[in-house]
Amino acid sequence: MNQTIVSYLSKYEFYKTLLGLFGGNESLLAFVIYLIVALIIIGFCATVGGLGTFAERKISADLQARIGPNRVGPYGLLQMLADGIKLITKEDIMPYAADKFLFYLAPLLALVGVFATLAVFPWSSGFAMSDLNVGVFYLVAISSLVGLAVFLGGYSSNSKWSMLGGMRGASQIISYEIPVTLSILAIVLLAGGMGFGTIVAQQKGLPFNWFIFHNPFTFIAFFVFFTGALAETNRAPFDLPEAESELVSGYNTEYTGMRFGFFALAEYIEVFVVSGVAVALFLGGSNLPVNIEVDFLPLQFVEVIIFVTKAALLYYVVIWIRWTLPRLRVDQLMSICWKYLTPIAIFNLVGCAIWMVAFNGKSLAELIFGH
Amino acid sequence: MVSLSSYLIISMILFVTGITVMIGRKSLVAILLGVELVMNAAALNFVAYSRYMTDNLDGHVFSLFIIVIAAAEAAVGLAIVIRFFQIKETIHVDEATQLRN
Amino acid sequence: MFVQILFGLSALLTVGCAIALAATKNIMHSCVFLLGTLLGVAGLYATLGADFVATAQIMVYVGGVVILMLFAVMLTGGKDFVSKAQNLLGLAPTMGNKWTYSLAGLVSLVFILTNVKLISSIVKTAPAKTFTNEMPSTVSQLGHLLIKDHVLAFELSSVLLLGALIGAAIIARPKKNQ
Structure with a gap:
């Protein structure tokens, strides 16, 4: 059976008390636990998305020697609430020539694709909603809904800019899926499983045990993964689908109000998800730096804090890259993917396999320091 | 407990719909959509029988191969559709009456 | 219990989207309904305990085939972008008349009945499988x-x-x- 949050909590005493409250109906209790945890995660991630817009403005202001938003609330922290209220109260404009069905569907697909990835997100060793055996594979598969949403949003708006942005977005997301998946495959090869629980448990808390420093190939694979992930989330320097200076705003030109908000929210949450996946696969995940048993419940919260902190640091790097590097051209984008990243990723995969055979699966640190 | 026959009924509906789309539509892309439906019906049957009738997973392997073949078929089929459109400037299947040019 | 609910939702999605695919005239909408059907079939795989096949289905179809189809529709969208009155009930007039339809209906009825008879005999004679609700990883x-x-x-x-x-x-x- 797959490890889930319900099967984790059932180890503790208070689970039995809860079961008594529900009259011994395990299915109902499991449903209630899943519901509560899902609501908590969705609320947390929506907050992360909102804070993402705030962080983006503050950090960009910092990099450009400005002050940034500072009027609403302390340090401008409530700016995201003001933005949200503004987006909700805006008029919802439907272009006359738009394909109405697809126009309604596209923002929902973007949001569904991002939120569905959170089902297997490894917050800590026990607090994953569901530790599927095909976790990473599922995440890569379901997040391709976002590419479809970008494409449909661009098509259904029936405008030239949107159409160009949508086509660029779809081709970019399909292309960059290949190096990303190949890099993930190298890690799956090392860990011997596709579940996030397996992959995180193979790494220990200290940096030289992380998969990024396991061998030289995974070190390269991390950068291939990160570059490809940036492109898949349509972040600068790969934000060609919504290139402001060429395409007005790309695929979401015609969207107003909360529909635009859905696209923006999906993008910011997806950046967080991608950072989290990079942390879980390469940077040690939620492991504590000391080697102790984590059956004690409060330690799980410490693990969650470690995980979120690492992901937030990567989030900062993503924003930093956006405000530092200029945008690429379309032909440069495609040649980077097909001529450089994909061959490097294949080389990494083969290299990892050879390393596994040659050194019996030992990491670089184990080879140097012994056991 | 969901019974085997419920899966078979869904698979039959998928198959019949696919055949209807393949016969009734005149657009080449729509015919490819019908083929995808038919292939999915077959793959669903394989997995359902694998769960209810046997202890091994050969049915899963078969449906994986069906998925692979469907992907290859879609790629080649759509390439042919695009080439056809470049020559005839339509994708109406009744226009495909010549073997060359 | 979860399995039954998931089965019901997936079956509804699959069948509804398949019928909508056949009924709609707009080929772009057909492609989106195909997406719904394929996701529903992936859900059905999940209820059968086929986790890897379900994920492969989502990976290949959602990420690849459907986007490819949409690209093909856009690249070939010309003068007859909306196909001419070929929905489920208004088939094109050259497709046949009442005699061919009734003949085909009769033949398919005989065919289906024969198959049902064959399959039911197989199902009845097959050894009863020891059946558990456990779904181990495949x-x-x-x-x-x-x-x-x-x-x-x-x-x-x-x-x-x-x-x-x-x-x-x-x-x-x-x-x-x-």
Whole structure:
């Protein structure tokens, strides 16, 4: 059976008390636990998305020697609430020539694709909603809904800019899926499983045990993964689908109000998800730096804090890259993917396999320091 | 407990719909959509029988191969559709009456 | 209980989207309904305990085939972008008359009844399988099967994919002298 949050909590005493409250109906209790945890995660991630817009403005202001938003609330922290209220109260404009069905569907697909990835997100060793055996594979598969949403949003708006942005977005997301998946495959090869629980448990808390420093190939694979992930989330320097200076705003030109908000929210949450996946696969995940048993419940919260902190640091790097590097051209984008990243990723995969055979699966640190 | 026959009924509906789309539509892309439906019906049957009738997973392997073949078929089929459109400037299947040019 | 609910939702999604696919005139909407059908079939795989097949279905179809179809629709959208009155009930007039339809209906009825008879006899005579609600992971078993029992088909499918890749690239490439 797959490890889930319900099967984790059932180890503790208070689970039995809860079961008594529900009259011994395990299915109902499991449903209630899943519901509560899902609501908590969705609320947390929506907050992360909102804070993402705030962080983006503050950090960009910092990099450009400005002050940034500072009027609403302390340090401008409530700016995201003001933005949200503004987006909700805006008029919802439907272009006359738009394909109405697809126009309604596209923002929902973007949001569904991002939120569905959170089902297997490894917050800590026990607090994953569901530790599927095909976790990473599922995440890569379901997040391709976002590419479809970008494409449909661009098509259904029936405008030239949107159409160009949508086509660029779809081709970019399909292309960059290949190096990303190949890099993930190298890690799956090392860990011997596709579940996030397996992959995180193979790494220990200290940096030289992380998969990024396991061998030289995974070190390269991390950068291939990160570059490809940036492109898949349509972040600068790969934000060609919504290139402001060429395409007005790309695929979401015609969207107003909360529909635009859905696209923006999906993008910011997806950046967080991608950072989290990079942390879980390469940077040690939620492991504590000391080697102790984590059956004690409060330690799980410490693990969650470690995980979120690492992901937030990567989030900062993503924003930093956006405000530092200029945008690429379309032909440069495609040649980077097909001529450089994909061959490097294949080389990494083969290299990892050879390393596994040659050194019996030992990491670089184990080879140097012994056991 | 969901019974085997419920899966078979869904698979039959998928198959019949696919055949209807393949016969009734005149657009080449729509015919490819019908083929995808038919292939999915077959793959669903394989997995359902694998769960209810046997202890091994050969049915899963078969449906994986069906998925692979469907992907290859879609790629080649759509390439042919695009080439056809470049020559005839339509994708109406009744226009495909010549073997060359 | 979860399995029944998931089965019901997936079946509804599959059948509803399949019928909508056949009924709608707009080919772009047909492609989106195909997406719904495929996601529903993936859900049905999940209720059958086929986790890897379900995920592969989502990966290949949502990420690849549906986007490819949408691209093809956009690249070939011309004067007859909306196909001419070929929905489920208003089939094109040249497709046949009442005699051909009734004959085909009779033949398919006989065919279906024969098949139902055959299948039911197989189901009845098959040894009763010890059936559990447990759904163990299929990933490692599938890996062993693919690399041991079905290795020839596995390699052949990789050759097929390579051939399809090259073939599609060559066919879709515009000729130089045009």
